[in-house]
Amino acid sequence: MAARGFLQIAPGRRVALNGIEWTIEAVHGQYGRLVLTDDDGRAETRSFRWLINHPDLRLLPKPREPGHPSPVAQQPRTLADLTQDQLERARLRAAHVLEAETGFREGYPARALPGEPRPAYDPDRTTLTERRRSKAAEMEAMPRPEAVRLGLQHLSYRTLMRLSGLSGDSLLLACADGRWTRRRSGHRSITEEVREAIFAVKAECRERAGLSLAARHRLMHQYMRERFPAFPTEKIPSRWTFATVWEEWFGPGGARPRYGRTAEAAAEAGVSGRVVVHRPGQVLVLDSTPMPVKLRETVFGDAVTATLTLALDLYTHGLPAFRLTLQSDTSVDVAMLLRDVMLPLPMRDGWGEDMEWPYAGAPADVIAEFTGHRVAALPFFAPETVTTDHGGPYKNHDLVEAEREIGCRILPARVLRQTDKFAVERQFLTVQTMLFEHLLGFTGGDVADRGADPERDASLTLAQAEHIIATWIVQIWQNRKLGEYAPSWAPGEDHSPNTLFAAAMEQGGFDLDFPEPSLYYKVLRKHHVKIHPRRGVKILGLWYHDPVLDEPRFQQPSARGGKHARQWVVRSDRRDRRQVFLQDDADHETWHILRWRGLPPDGEIPAFSDKTAGALLAHVKANNIRIHSESELLEHLLGILGSVTPVDQWPSQAKKKAGKKRRVAQAREITRAEAAAADRPATPAPADEQIPAEMPAAWAEHARTIDHAVDADRRRRREEALAGTRPVAPATLHAALNRRRMFRLPPSDDSEADTTVREDDT
Numbered sequence: 078m079a080a081r082g083f084l085q086i087a088p089g090r091r092v093a094l095n096g097i098e099w100t101i102e103a104v105h106g107q108y109g110r111l112v113l114t115d116d117d118g119r120a121e122t123r124s125f126r127w128l129i130n131h132p133d134l135r136l137l138p139k140p141r142e143p144g145h146p147s148p149v150a151q152q153p154r155t156l157a158d159l160t161q162d163q164l165e166r167a168r169l170r171a172a173h174v175l176e177a178e179t180g181f182r183e184g185y186p187a188r189a190l191p192g193e194p195r196p197a198y199d200p201d202r203t204t205l206t207e208r209r210r211s212k213a214a215e216m217e218a219m220p221r222p223e224a225v226r227l228g229l230q231h232l233s234y235r236t237l238m239r240l241s242g243l244s245g246d247s248l249l250l251a252c253a254d255g256r257w258t259r260r261r262s263g264h265r266s267i268t269e270e271v272r273e274a275i276f277a278v279k280a281e282c283r284e285r286a287g288l289s290l291a292a293r294h295r296l297m298h299q300y301m302r303e304r305f306p307a308f309p310t311e312k313i314p315s316r317w318t319f320a321t322v323w324e325e326w327f328g329p330g331g332a333r334p335r336y337g338r339t340a341e342a343a344a345e346a347g348v349s350g351r352v353v354v355h356r357p358g359q360v361l362v363l364d365s366t367p368m369p370v371k372l373r374e375t376v377f378g379d380a381v382t383a384t385l386t387l388a389l390d391l392y393t394h395g396l397p398a399f400r401l402t403l404q405s406d407t408s409v410d411v412a413m414l415l416r417d418v419m420l421p422l423p424m425r426d427g428w429g430e431d432m433e434w435p436y437a438g439a440p441a442d443v444i445a446e447f448t449g450h451r452v453a454a455l456p457f458f459a460p461e462t463v464t465t466d467h468g469g470p471y472k473n474h475d476l477v478e479a480e481r482e483i484g485c486r487i488l489p490a491r492v493l494r495q496t497d498k499f500a501v502e503r504q505f506l507t508v509q510t511m512l513f514e515h516l517l518g519f520t521g522g523d524v525a526d527r528g529a530d531p532e533r534d535a536s537l538t539l540a541q542a543e544h545i546i547a548t549w550i551v552q553i554w555q556n557r558k559l560g561e562y563a564p565s566w567a568p569g570e571d572h573s574p575n576t577l578f579a580a581a582m583e584q585g586g587f588d589l590d591f592p593e594p595s596l597y598y599k600v601l602r603k604h605h606v607k608i609h610p611r612r613g614v615k616i617l618g619l620w621y622h623d624p625v626l627d628e629p630r631f632q633q634p635s636a637r638g639g640k641h642a643r644q645w646v647v648r649s650d651r652r653d654r655r656q657v658f659l660q661d662d663a664d665h666e667t668w669h670i671l672r673w674r675g676l677p678p679d680g681e682i683p684a685f686s687d688k689t690a691g692a693l694l695a696h697v698k699a700n701n702i703r704i705h706s707e708s709e710l711l712e713h714l715l716g717i718l719g720s721v722t723p724v725d726q727w728p729s730q731a732k733k734k735a736g737k738k739r740r741v742a743q744a745r746e747i748t749r750a751e752a753a754a755a756d757r758p759a760t761p762a763p764a765d766e767q768i769p770a771e772m773p774a775a776w777a778e779h780a781r782t783i784d785h786a787v788d789a790d791r792r793r794r795r796e797e798a799l800a801g802t803r804p805v806a807p808a809t810l811h812a813a814l815n816r817r818r819m820f821r822l823p824p825s826d827d828s829e830a831d832t833t834v835r836e837d838d839t
Contacts, residue, residue: 086111086125091137098137154258156246163257169227170252174240177212178205184244209237228254264322266314274300275319279327287334294319357581358458360391360488361418362501363465365406369509371518371535372542374403374744380518380532381744383539385508385546386410388418389501390456391464392581394559395574396504396550397456401543402752403745408473409651412600413756415483419459419592422551424451425544432551435575438582447591453551456578459588462486464498479600512549516542539748594758598658598668601648605641607634613671614657616649621657621671630662647671652749 090101092113099113102120111128114120128134156164172182180200181189194200197211213234216224224230243251267275278296282288288296294316301308314322323330354360365386374381386400398417402410421444424433434441434452444452463485465471471489480487490497513519518535521527528534537545555575564577572580606614608631613622625631634643649657655676661667 086128092128093133093135093137094131095133154250156249158258159253163253164249166227167249167253170229170232171248173212173216173229173232174237174248174252177208177237178241180208209234212237264314264318266312266318267322268312270301270305270308271297271314274304275322275326283334283338285334290320290323291316293323354392356585357390357392357395357456357578358460360462360464361397361415361460361485362389362391362498363387363411363414363463363471364498364501364505365468365470366505368401368513368542369520369522370513370516370537370542371520371531373535373538374748375538375540376744376747379744380535383542385505386414387501387504387508388414389504390458390574391500393456393574393577394500394504395456395555395578397458399546399550401539401546403539403748406470407651408470408476408479409601410752411470411476412479413597413752415460415463415480415485416592416596416600416756419457419483419596421448421452421457421591422455422547423448424453425547428453428548428551432548436579436582436587438579438587454555454575455551456574459483459592460485462488464488464490466490466498475602478603482599483596507554508546508549511553512546516545595666595668597756597758598648598660601650601658604647604649604657605644606647607643608632608645613674614645614647614659616647616657617654619654620674621647622674623659623669623671625659625669626671635662650753653753655750 086101086104088101088104092099092101094113097115099115101111102114103112105111109125110122111125112120112122159167175184176182176195176198179185180194180198180203182193183190197203197215198208200208203211213232216229216232219229221230240248240251274297277300278293281296282293297319298313301313302310363386365384368383368385370383371380372383373379381403384402384404384406386402386406387396388398389396398414400406400410400414400417421434432454434444435454436456441452460483463480465487467489470476477487509522516537518531518537519528520531556573558571558573559577564572564580604614604616606616608614608626609620610632612620613626614620631645635645637644637646645659647657647659655673657671659669659671661669
């Protein structure tokens with residue numbers, strides 16, 4: 078019997094050489110040669126040495142004899158397949174075999190145990206045959222329970238002869254009971270009909286809600302009864318067999334049905350695989366979540382909830398940028414976040430030299446010379462691929478256009494599959510456990526963990542929270558040791574986000590490329606409009622104007638061609654609808670700020686966004702108001718916005734009347750306007766458009782000032798319109814009827830009715 082692990086060469090054995098199948102027809106051992114034939118009948122004579130040393134030799138399984146079932150495929154078993162108890166029992170059996178072969182239980186005289194060799198197994202006084210017969214007699218005399226426990230009840234003389242050629246692991250595996258690692262024969266009750274029924278139930282469960290195992294088993298019974306009525310009911314697999322087969326074929330099935338449907342749809346569409354990230358900026362993951370810390374808004378001082386948006390570099394696990402916005406974020410906030418990733422972070426007050434730019438590949442002096450300020454120790458780069466979920470701000474077409482403008486690819490995560498962006502999901506928990514839990518106003522992970530009154534404990538403003546998060550990122554997180562996120566080229570080394578970025582700079586260099594200031598305008602929403610000779614441009618229901626539009630070059634249609642031929646491109650920031658931006662056609666580096674025509678010339682009104690502007694226009698439409706000028710729109714806007722005076726100047730009774738939801742909305746408008754102003758490149762405003770240092774002390778006085786300005790503007794326009802014209806004729810009956818209410822009921826008192834009529838006639 079040939080030993081295991083040796084090449085067995087015999088006539089009829091099939092081998093594959095370079096992918097071609099051959100059959101050994103004859104073996105000439107005396108010459109060391111053999112004859113090979115292929116399927117076409119071609120024969121070749123080769124030596125044993127040539128066959129054994131062939132670089133592409135593969136033994137093919139022996140052909141099955143007729144009537145014998147095909148064996149179940151199984152990998153070779155090893156000692157790792159045995160439990161600790163089974164391994165100890167196999168070692169005891171092997172010790173008895175070695176004692177019969179060598180006289181020593183360890184197999185070597187140098188490892189003799191106390192009392193070895195025993196007289197019946199002394200190799201100097203006994204032969205191998207005598208030792209084997211002595212061992213067989215010993216096993217037969219052993220008590221039956223002990224022999225059964227050790228598996229030695231069948232250790233006979235012939236078994237000892239069969240195991241004589243084995244040693245080491247091979248002997249241990251031969252002494253192990255084959256029933257411990259026997260091949261699985263499968264489930265004989267799973268016939269072709271049952272298999273079809275199980276897959277039919279699987280397809281049906283894909284579109285249904287989550288079903289229990291018993292419900293799926295009943296569906297299989299229903300399918301078998303209707304499609305195979307002649308199939309015996311008693312041969313249908315039981316519920317437990319069905320559960321075992323279901324888990325073997327389809328997995329445990331612990332995912333939610335909607336997640337499973339999404340994964341199957343993605344697999345059918347060919348969306349699979351994994352992105353290998355090997356450099357900074359290759360994949361940037363974005364996500365937003367409500368910040369679990371209550372903050373104080375600076376307008377009314379109410380406790381509000383902010384939204385934290387993080388940008389995480391998947392290679393270094395650094396946080397190159399983040400954004401805090403009151404309430405929910407918008408596509409403009411996300412676009413500005415991408416812009417922040419490309420810009421170096423300036424040093425802030427209170428930051429020491431240890432938080433300054435530390436990378437040797439680009440000295441801090443060089444970076445400071447380009448930027449004009451000291452740069453913090455936070456990497457900046459141009460993102461290549463952006464991965465987001467399917468939230469509203471991330472699917473917005475304006476953000477998609479901004480990402481194309483920046484030059485990055487979009488790789489959205491699969492629907493309802495948080496594992497596609499697990500790194501940023503886990504980062505939110507890391508920030509919470511390392512920072513947010515230590516701040517006043519922390520709300521906890523859920524409602525059950527909420528404090529007694531986090532709104533009362535809130536003490537940080539939005540600016541203070543933003544400064545704390547930035548300090549934590551630069552000083553702590555960027556220098557924190559990463560555990561399982563070590564690079565592939567140094568799996569056993571300790572690294573932090575900063576060291577990974579420095580190593581990437583050493584390997585691939587650093588592209589010192591800063592985005593131009595006009596990038597802010599290029600990522601804003603585009604509007605293709607025409608310029609009205611006197612009114613300016615109309616953007617989303619509001620008119621905007623600037624003296625530059627009165628120049629002759631803007632009085633003509635644009636020279637643009639294509640889909641939006643003869644139209645001008647105007648950009649708007651939805652966070653602040655008080656102005657829009659027009660790029661100069663002659664000098665593409667100049668951007669003109671077009672102000673809303675409803676703004677008073679001697680001051681500013683509170684900021685308002687798309688939401689407020691939409692409410693304004695809806696209010697006007699609902700009341701059937703015909704608007705002839707932006708001044709009338711301003712009157713309605715003042716009624717929607719309310720007051721913006723500081724808390725110390727706000728009357729206590731008026732503050733009680735205004736609801737918290739309205740106050741938070743107004744504070745959000747002002748905060749977003751301040752963020753938009755901070756994102757815009759610094760440009761000096763004309764002298765006549767400078768924003769006053771202080772707002773009016775009282776809202777009523779502010780409203781009266783605006784009313785006087787509006788009346789003066791109307792009076793001036795009437796005088797200009799009536800100059801050089803004839804006197805206007807008295808009002809007609811139609812105009813009089815329009816001024817009076819035609820269906821007003823007369824009063825009960827006749828004297829009062831006569832007085833009212835005389836007053837109306839007058």
